[in-house]
Amino acid sequence: MGEEWHRVADAAEVQEDAPLSVTVDGNSIGIYRLGDDLHAMEDICPHAYALLSEGFIDGDTVECPLHEAQFHIPSGRCLREPGGRDLKRYPVKQEGGAVYVQV
Ligand code: FES
Numbered sequence: 001m002g003e004e005w006h007r008v009a010d011a012a013e014v015q016e017d018a019p020l021s022v023t024v025d026g027n028s029i030g031i032y033r034l035g036d037d038l039h040a041m042e043d044i045c046p047h048a049y050a051l052l053s054e055g056f057i058d059g060d061t062v063e064c065p066l067h068e069a070q071f072h073i074p075s076g077r078c079l080r081e082p083g084g085r086d087l088k089r090y091p092v093k094q095e096g097g098a099v100y101v102q103v
Helices: none
Strands: 005-010 020-024 027-034 037-042 056-058 061-063 070-072 078-080 092-095 098-102
Touching: 005 020, 005 027, 027 098, 037 092
Parallel strands: none
Antiparallel strands: 005 098, 020 027, 027 037, 056 061, 061 070, 070 078, 092 098
């Protein structure tokens, strides 16, 4: 079974200060907008399962709403513990006013 593109949102739903949480094939994925670019990464914090898309955006980072772990949005890299590890990223694209994620 190959990876497929899934339509997950209207482009206008993903705002710079308001990432979107979507579920594709049982995977919780956070969709972020940084300037003109979209990013998609694992939405469940590896530490204790908070939704990172409900956290705080600061520049190109997101801080977990529960215990302040911090992740770099363009790379998924864990920048501050207790994140524990880097986040899985997903290919994402905008086409015809819609957002698609490859899962
Ligand atoms: S659940 Fe994210 S830092 Fe604890």
